[in-house]
Amino acid sequence: MTTALSESIEQLRARLTEHRRTGITIGLVPTMGSLHAGHVRLIEQAKQECGIVVTSIFVNPLQFDRDDDFKNYPRTLAEDIEVCKSSAVDIVFTPSVDEIYPSPQECTIKVGRLGTYLCGKYRPGHLNSVATVVMKLLQIVQPGRAYFGEKDAQQLAIIRYLVRDFLLPVTIVGVPTVREADGLALSSRNQLLSPTQRQTAIVLYKLLLYTQKKIATGMKEAKIVKELAMAQIPKDVAVRIEYLELVDPENMQPVELIAGPVLAAGAAWVGTTRLIDNVICNPIADTH
């Protein structure tokens, strides 16, 4: 099957209805475009597990808390479609903003305490808007499975709760982060970095690895782990850490005493670009 393009919800739904009748599993890979190897990994996993894969490309204006971030967000639609074709995506859905928001959104999704920490603290309204647009995409496509990257850990956790809370008949699949050779998590925003900024951007991941190591070697107090990690940041790099938090991997609430796996999640500003990353930290097993 060749890759089909749909710009309209009506056309997409008509196409999917045909497939749905056959009982085939529909997979959805929602993206904001500017596709990289991390997205390709999502698509590949969807292709393995589903009969039909839809990749949506939609830069959702409502989830941007800063106008310049929305304006500067990388857009590479022609290349994205080529990536989808080489990855054997069945349908690429590229709706306009008017197609997704034909009128002002009167009803929205409100995220509770899950959205209180991490990015929720620094990007007001962002997570509600992500949950809202994902709900819309899930209603448009009605997939059996939907794929999200683990790099956006809080987003992934919220979408799992969204599906649980609204009893949506879809399985959410988290896919591991793809990294550059030096460990930098792939992100569409990486291409906004200058060569120098690209070098310094790795500081965030190193901070997370340091945290991971401290926890693996028995450190149990989150506050101390974070203080030690923050003290490791070289003074002369042009990176500002917005947050470094240790949270419960499921409900994203801060952990004080580390007794099981925790998620170390961080956000960093490199120039005007904001990057996020996370790693799972496993404490040493008690041997008594």
Place this chain on the structure above:
Amino acid sequence: MTTALSESIEQLRARLTEHRRTGITIGLVPTMGSLHAGHVRLIEQAKQECGIVVTSIFVNPLQFDRDDDFKNYPRTLAEDIEVCKSSAVDIVFTPSVDEIYPSPQECTIKVGRLGTYLCGKYRPGHLNSVATVVMKLLQIVQPGRAYFGEKDAQQLAIIRYLVRDFLLPVTIVGVPTVREADGLALSSRNQLLSPTQRQTAIVLYKLLLYTQKKIATGMKEAKIVKELAMAQIPKDVAVRIEYLELVDPENMQPVELIAGPVLAAGAAWVGTTRLIDNVICNPIADTH
């Protein structure tokens, strides 16, 4: 086909999956039970328009802003099931609270300006909770058509926006209010009234009819219409009008100058029972 009962989402979905494969239209009539002729009218219209009709009976604790209202809300499950059987409902869905809320609701629906006036002003959180539970019921049943009474005009308007905003593939059908011989709108809460209260409860509808008449005879300023109407209420009746508003029938926003059809909506307390009602008011056509 006889009336089937389902208490679990899983069993209900299994039953519906069989029907869905045949391409039949599934109709949903969501209720809080204590069924009366108004509900029967919803069911009858659903039976006419759908191949399979599901009636849900679920008293949603989250939408009650007062504990005593939840506790005292009439519950007549055995009779309700009989009503469903006589109305040839295909499936009666009677989930427990744990079935609908197996865990605390982390993600909820937030209603915007549509929920600002009328009941939204007096029952904090109520409309968000209604929208949230309706979204859940729509996801559980995935009907092609869902039926709601026009008596709850603001609720109906919000559900129409909910469906529009989240692109849900369902048609919302509003069904006219059924009234007693004297005009009192049928409501499950009417059975909480004493015989004397039942007599005085009609004041609300009379107020709405007076408003309707004033508008039909050319009065255009909402403020004056409301003042005149309120002045009509006999001083000696034990009814407290919580609100009387003239709003746009679609978006439920207050109207100041009446230039087209408006909805006159009111809420009244009769003892500890709160009743609502509404009528559409058409101004006289300009003949210039």
